[in-house]
Amino acid sequence: MILNHFQTMVIFALAVSLVFAFLSKNTMTERVRYAVWAFLAFLVVAIGIGWLMYPFSH
Amino acid sequence: MAETRKNPINPALALAAAVAGWLVPGLGHVLLRKWDKAVVYFLAVATLALVGLWMRGNVFSSNAADAFDMLGFLADIGNGIFYFLSGTINPAGADVSKAAGDYGTRMFATAGVLNLLCVLEALQIGFGSKEEGHAAG
Numbered sequence: 001m002i003l004n005h006f007q008t009m010v011i012f013a014l015a016v017s018l019v020f021a022f023l024s025k026n027t028m029t030e031r032v033r034y035a036v037w038a039f040l041a042f043l044v045v046a047i048g049i050g051w052l053m054y055p056f057s058h
Numbered sequence: 059m060a061e062t063r064k065n066p067i068n069p070a071l072a073l074a075a076a077v078a079g080w081l082v083p084g085l086g087h088v089l090l091r092k093w094d095k096a097v098v099y100f101l102a103v104a105t106l107a108l109v110g111l112w113m114r115g116n117v118f119s120s121n122a123a124d125a126f127d128m129l130g131f132l133a134d135i136g137n138g139i140f141y142f143l144s145g146t147i148n149p150a151g152a153d154v155s156k157a158a159g160d161y162g163t164r165m166f167a168t169a170g171v172l173n174l175l176c177v178l179e180a181l182q183i184g185f186g187s188k189e190e191g192h193a194a195g
Contacts (some may be wrong), residue, residue: 008161012107015102019172022098027191
């Protein structure tokens with residue numbers, strides 16, 4: 001299977017966010033809010049750390 | 059704030075749900091009639107496990123060489139049926155010489171750990187120790 005790193009990260013973040021939301025929240029509204037928040041947090045933190053490490057790759 | 063309720067205690071059903079949920083992700087919650095959770099847990103764990111295997115991630119065996127391999131095995135075995143079918147799903151085996159294989163290893167282990175969390179939740183629900191809102195499935 002050929003996936004680039006970003007696609008892999010999106011799949012990972014989506015799956016983990018959904019499971020965490022359903023494990024920790026009771027109502028559907030809370031779950032959606034938590035899943036969206038966790039998904040975006042995964043992406044933002046990963047991309048942020050990637051850019052922080054970028055100078056060390058040169 | 060959502061109104062919460064506890065489920066009646068049923069140890070036999072809780073244990074059956076835990077074993078079923080480990081073997082087939084989400085099946086434990088089907089036994090507990092938590093339909094929405096069952097679908098989400100199955101799709102999430104199956105997606106991570108299958109993508110991890112298709113990316114040629116490493117699947118750890120029980121004869122671990124060191125403590126880290128044993129931890130990897132404990133995480134991987136959480137996948138249940140996906141662990142036992144890993145050789146069929148990815149007959150080419152692991153290839154961690156590329157970054158994709160390394161990511162696949164992590165995704166498969168993550169799927170296993172997530173499924174173990176779902177199994178623990180099934181036990182909690184079965185033993186009546188988890189409060190759930192009325193909106194929960």
